Amino acid sequence: MSSRPIATTRSAAGMPTPRLAVWWLIASEIVIFGGVLGSYIMHRLAHGIWADYAANTNPWIGAFNTFVLLSSSLSAVLAHQAAERGDGKRAANLLYLTTLGGVVFLCVKAFEWTTEISHGMTISANTFWSFYYTAAGIHAAHVIAGGIIMLFVAQTAKRNEELHRVEIIGIYWHFVDLVWIFLFPLLYIAK
Amino acid sequence: MSANQHGQHAGHSTGSHAGGHAAHGDSHYVKIYFILLALLTVSIVGPMIGIKVVTLITAFGIAVVKAYLVARNFMHINLTPRYVIYAVTTTLVFMFLFFAGAAPDVMKSHGTNWEKPGWIAAEKAYAAGDIVGASFGAAIQGHGAEHGEGHGEGHGEAEGHGDGHEAAGH
Amino acid sequence: MAESIRVDHAAHHDDHHGAHHGGHEMSFTEKYVFPLDHKMIAMQYMFTGMFMALIGGFFAYAFRWQIAFPGTEAPLWGQVSPAEYNSLVTNHGSIMIFWVAMPVLIAAFGNYLIPLMIGADDMVFPKINRLSYQIFLISAIVILSSFFVEGGAFGGAWTAYPPLSTKAEYSLTPLGSTLWITAVALEFVAFLLGGINFITTAMNSRAPGMKMWDIPMVVWMIVIASILFMLSVGPLLAGGIMMIFDQNLGTAFFNPDKGGDPILWQHLFWFFGHPEVYVVLLPAVGIVAEIITVFGRKKLFGYKTVLYTAIGTGVLSFTVWAHHQFIAGIDPRMANVFTVTTLLISVPIAEMMFVYIATLYGGSITLSTPMLWALSFIFEFLIGGITGIFLGASGNDIFMHDTYFVLAHFHYTFYPIAIIGTYAGFTYWFPKMFGRMMNEKLGKLHFWLTIIPFNTIFLPLFVLGAAGHHRRIFDYRNFPELSHPWMWDLQALATYSLIVMLLAQIIFFYNVITSWISGPKAPKNPWNANTFEWTATSPPPHGNWPEGLPTCYRGPYEYSHPDRKGSDFWPQNEPG
Numbered sequence: 001m002s003s004r005p006i007a008t009t010r011s012a013a014g015m016p017t018p019r020l021a022v023w024w025l026i027a028s029e030i031v032i033f034g035g036v037l038g039s040y041i042m043h044r045l046a047h048g049i050w051a052d053y054a055a056n057t058n059p060w061i062g063a064f065n066t067f068v069l070l071s072s073s074l075s076a077v078l079a080h081q082a083a084e085r086g087d088g089k090r091a092a093n094l095l096y097l098t099t100l101g102g103v104v105f106l107c108v109k110a111f112e113w114t115t116e117i118s119h120g121m122t123i124s125a126n127t128f129w130s131f132y133y134t135a136a137g138i139h140a141a142h143v144i145a146g147g148i149i150m151l152f153v154a155q156t157a158k159r160n161e162e163l164h165r166v167e168i169i170g171i172y173w174h175f176v177d178l179v180w181i182f183l184f185p186l187l188y189i190a191k
Numbered sequence: 192m193s194a195n196q197h198g199q200h201a202g203h204s205t206g207s208h209a210g211g212h213a214a215h216g217d218s219h220y221v222k223i224y225f226i227l228l229a230l231l232t233v234s235i236v237g238p239m240i241g242i243k244v245v246t247l248i249t250a251f252g253i254a255v256v257k258a259y260l261v262a263r264n265f266m267h268i269n270l271t272p273r274y275v276i277y278a279v280t281t282t283l284v285f286m287f288l289f290f291a292g293a294a295p296d297v298m299k300s301h302g303t304n305w306e307k308p309g310w311i312a313a314e315k316a317y318a319a320g321d322i323v324g325a326s327f328g329a330a331i332q333g334h335g336a337e338h339g340e341g342h343g344e345g346h347g348e349a350e351g352h353g354d355g356h357e358a359a360g361h
Numbered sequence: 362m363a364e365s366i367r368v369d370h371a372a373h374h375d376d377h378h379g380a381h382h383g384g385h386e387m388s389f390t391e392k393y394v395f396p397l398d399h400k401m402i403a404m405q406y407m408f409t410g411m412f413m414a415l416i417g418g419f420f421a422y423a424f425r426w427q428i429a430f431p432g433t434e435a436p437l438w439g440q441v442s443p444a445e446y447n448s449l450v451t452n453h454g455s456i457m458i459f460w461v462a463m464p465v466l467i468a469a470f471g472n473y474l475i476p477l478m479i480g481a482d483d484m485v486f487p488k489i490n491r492l493s494y495q496i497f498l499i500s501a502i503v504i505l506s507s508f509f510v511e512g513g514a515f516g517g518a519w520t521a522y523p524p525l526s527t528k529a530e531y532s533l534t535p536l537g538s539t540l541w542i543t544a545v546a547l548e549f550v551a552f553l554l555g556g557i558n559f560i561t562t563a564m565n566s567r568a569p570g571m572k573m574w575d576i577p578m579v580v581w582m583i584v585i586a587s588i589l590f591m592l593s594v595g596p597l598l599a600g601g602i603m604m605i606f607d608q609n610l611g612t613a614f615f616n617p618d619k620g621g622d623p624i625l626w627q628h629l630f631w632f633f634g635h636p637e638v639y640v641v642l643l644p645a646v647g648i649v650a651e652i653i654t655v656f657g658r659k660k661l662f663g664y665k666t667v668l669y670t671a672i673g674t675g676v677l678s679f680t681v682w683a684h685h686q687f688i689a690g691i692d693p694r695m696a697n698v699f700t701v702t703t704l705l706i707s708v709p710i711a712e713m714m715f716v717y718i719a720t721l722y723g724g725s726i727t728l729s730t731p732m733l734w735a736l737s738f739i740f741e742f743l744i745g746g747i748t749g750i751f752l753g754a755s756g757n758d759i760f761m762h763d764t765y766f767v768l769a770h771f772h773y774t775f776y777p778i779a780i781i782g783t784y785a786g787f788t789y790w791f792p793k794m795f796g797r798m799m800n801e802k803l804g805k806l807h808f809w810l811t812i813i814p815f816n817t818i819f820l821p822l823f824v825l826g827a828a829g830h831h832r833r834i835f836d837y838r839n840f841p842e843l844s845h846p847w848m849w850d851l852q853a854l855a856t857y858s859l860i861v862m863l864l865a866q867i868i869f870f871y872n873v874i875t876s877w878i879s880g881p882k883a884p885k886n887p888w889n890a891n892t893f894e895w896t897a898t899s900p901p902p903h904g905n906w907p908e909g910l911p912t913c914y915r916g917p918y919e920y921s922h923p924d925r926k927g928s929d930f931w932p933q934n935e936p937g
């Protein structure tokens with residue numbers, strides 16, 4: 001049970017297995033977000049009034065969160081570089097920083113949502129707000145999952161073990177960032 | 192789980208497969224980061240000009256550029272085998288397919304043997320400048336208070352109407 | 362370079378292995394309850410799936426009894442109430458697709474066969490593999506538990522169209538509806554994890570020398586199926602979340618009174634639902650390919666044709682989904698488009714069937730039990746496929762929609778896939794899985810007692826459907842024009858046949874258990890087959906080939922090769 005299968009060490013497809021797997025994971029995530037965002041766009045294009053609803057979102061908060069996620073992506077990629085050089089300590093610290101970015105993102109979201117909900121813009125207010133919370137909520141769930149996994153990766157990276165994982169979690173994190181890059185204009189900018 | 196988990200497959204850790212990944216120094220990534228931030232600024236400033244086309248371009252055109260920069264420079268998609276790019280592209284193509292198949296029905300307020308009462312009522316209310324009524328459901332269900340607050344503050348011409356209704360609703 | 366590293370690793374690995382076994386024996390829980398070994402996880406999937414099949418089959422018995430003999434008590438169940446009828450039908454369908462066809466065909470065979478057939482010692486992510494089974498098991502428990510909550514299990518059909526699925530006022534199953542969609546969503550997550558494992562294992566961990574065209578067809582098929590699943594299920598997963606919100610948070614994604622759109626759900630569902638048909642079809646087709654080549658002693662006719670056809674079918678299957686919605690009021694112009702694509706997709710599938718028949722042509726065929734199942738698959742699926750062409754034409758479907766004709770059509774596709782395909786694979790690989798030979802006589806008896814009743818269940822339903830019998834009708838006595846005596850006779854024939862068929866499964870389980878305990882010991886390669894799994898001991902130990910993993914020298918279907926003297930097969934691992 002304890003030794004790793006030889007299967008894991010092969011790479012007939014020209015790429016180490018974990019990296020290959022994370023790309024397939026991303027492919028499967030694209031269609032999840034594709035489903036909800038595609039549905040949103042259909043409604044958004046069809047209902048003129050949604051522009052008015054969308055005007056109530058706060059682009060400054062959205063922009064700040066974009067900034068936070070972009071910054072956390074930077075620290076994730078720098079962590080990867082550190083891991084590449086075999087510097088597990090630095091990689092771990094950068095991963096902690098990335099997680100912190102995720103936490104800040106979530107706190108801002110919590111603040112933003114509380115404000116909106118207290119102004120009556122709840123998830124059931126109308127279909128625009130339903131999509132708003134659902135799409136951003138699915139995304140936030142990914143931020144949470146990514147942050148938790150990142151802590152585990154950092155824990156091992158600190159001991160200079162399993163350094164290849166730093167890159168894997170990084171790719172995933174960039175993907176989460178990428179989704180937000182599209183959510184931002186969809187929910188906050190296009191009015 | 193065990194002591195022999197690492198070390199055994201040293202070849203497996205990053206170094207050996209990384210290929211060109213380490214080619215860039217950290218400064219390269221910082222540079223990309225600042226480009227991304229600049230693009231972010233443009234996408235915020237875009238809508239302030241107030242021209243719809245410009246907004247759309249600065250919003251989505253820039254999102255695509257940002258996505259490309261992240262995928263290429265941070266995720267190193269260009270250094271992965273081709274089929275990864277094909278797989279990711281395929282997912283996007285299928286999403287367009289889904290959109291193309293579903294939109295003709297979803298984007299209509301009525302069709303063969305059906306209509307969407309909520310939408311039709313909302314359209315009417317919206318045409319009459321009644322933004323609260325236009326909030327789906329309110330017009331039909333008649334409980335404006337619950338459904339009608341979606342407009343919040345700072346809402347130009349429709350505001351007056353909205354407040355009126357809101358007050359009535361409460 | 363890779364070669365020598367690999368050998369090194371293998372040596373290393375075996376060292377550890379030996380040491381490991383010397384030091385500490387795996388406990389019962391480690392080995393059977395929370396295993397990491399792909400074969401044991403495969404068995405977990407297999408037996409969970411078979412257990413669920415018994416439940417799904419029993420549900421079919423209960424509601425079939427009600428259709429044929431309304432107002433009388435079904436033995437072992439009692440009087441079926443209208444609400445019960447709906448939840449039985451719904452959960453029969455959901456269980457058969459999501460908790461039988463998927464776990465058995467994709468997860469059980471995928472787990473068992475992929476590492477063995479590509480010459481690897483395990484999946485690349487054993488722990489994710491285990492996690493995937495655990496999530497699947499939880500989903501199965503959730504769907505079964507929905508029968509015991511207040512209001513009972515969901516009864517709004519496996520397609521879960523709103524508003525029936527979203528409004529408790531209509532469904533009367535406030536908890537059942539949510540449990541149903543939760544269970545389905547969990548099942549999707551389990552198979553997404555499993556699918557990533559299958560795909561990466563098959564892509565990356567093939568034995569040295571195994572090139573693209575040396576991969577056994579069933580492995581290809583399971584991998585393609587996993588990709589199709591992965592690309593189609595996402596929107597529905599998102600839709601499932603939206604549905605849960607509609608049910609519980611008061612959103613209105615699918616509620617037209619409040620600005621939502623019920624047809625959106627139908628699109629989300631069928632964008633997944635149609636590719637799903639091919640997701641379960643392809644593994645069955647792959648299993649059949651393995652069997653007909655071995656028992657026909659012939660090379661697979663057109664390996665690449667089959668492969669390209671499968672990929673082509675997979676891509677096309679994403680363009681046909683709205684043929685399920687012809688009478689839902691979709692845009693009529695779109696209905697035309699979907700008619701054309703639907704008729705198109707029958708071309709590659711027909712081609713695949715022809716390739717199989719060409720493979721059999723001129724072979725020296727042994728009618729063993731697995732071969733009987735494989736041949737019957739081709740025959741029965743053909744009926745399902747041909748009747749599908751009738752339904753694909755939107756004009757005709759307006760009449761046929763939701764009749765027993767449709768039902769018979771899709772059972773002529775699903776039954777060969779889920780039941781015949783499973784029995785084919787199970788009887789074929791049984792010697793490898795359990796190290797014993799099955800009893801051929803009992804196997805054949807079971808085959809005939811399953812196949813004949815299967816046809817006498819569903820052939821009458823074609824006739825009834827064409828005569829106007831609708832699905833999901835609780836009691837036909839309320840429809841005098843559909844209550845002619847001959848109609849009752851056909852309904853009764855279908856139900857009696859079902860009972861015979863269900864009882865015949867006892868033979869199967871008896872055969873499995875007695876063969877497992879006391880059947881003749883199976884040699885490594887009882888069928889003289891070429892693929893890797895037959896070079897491991899029966900059953901293979903943890904790690905599959907403790908003596909060292911095999912290397913691949915040729916394609917998987919070199920039977921009766923002219924250059925090969927003295928033997929009509931040529932194992933993939935034999936140099937030269």
Ligand code: HEM
Pocket residue numbers: 417418421422425450451453454455457458461462517518519520768772775776779780818832833834859
């Ligand atoms: C064991 C033999 C089987 C029998 C006798 C049987 C019979 C039936 C009948 C009579 C119905 C429709 C009842 C109604 O609409 O009122 C039905 C529905 C269905 N069956 Fe089966 N079936 C069998 C096996 C299977 C298998 C193996 C699968 C799939 C792998 C399957 C999938 C379905 C599905 C998806 C539905 C639709 C459920 C719904 O309407 O929501 N069945 N079955």
Ligand SMILES: [Cu+2]
Pocket residue numbers: 634635638681682684685
């Ligand atoms: Cu279909």
